[in-house]
Amino acid sequence: MVQRTSSAQWNGTLKDGAGTMTLGSGAYSGPYTFASRFESGPGTNPEELIGAAHASCFSMALAAALGKAGFSPQSIATDAVVHLGKVDDAPTIVKIELHCVGVVPG
Secondary structure (H helix, E strand, O other), X not given: OOOOOEEEEEEOOOOOOEEEEEEOOOOOEEEEXXXXXXXXXXXXXHHHHHHHHHHHHHHHHHHHHHHHXXXXXXXXXXXXXXXXXXXXXXXXXXXXXXXXXXXXXX
C-alpha cells in the first residue's frame, strides 16, 4: 500500500505563534498562523490543503468512472469550498462543497 507523509511545526501560543507545514514530497512548504486559518491573514491553512486534496481526488475518481463507462474526458476542473465552523465550541469542518466542470466528448 502506498503511504504519503506531511508534517507541521508550530511555535508559540495559539494566537501569537506561527507554524510551517511541509508535504513529504517536498512539493510545498509554507507558513500558517492563527490569522491565516481563522481570519484573512497571509499564508495557507489546513482546510485549504484539505480542499485541494478533496478536489483533486474527486477529479481523478470522476475521470476513472467516466473511463469505465466508455468516455474519455478531455478535462475535469473541480473547486472545493471548505466551511470551517464550530461544533461543541471546537473548530470543525462542517461542510465541503465541490463544484465540478468537465469536458467529456460524447
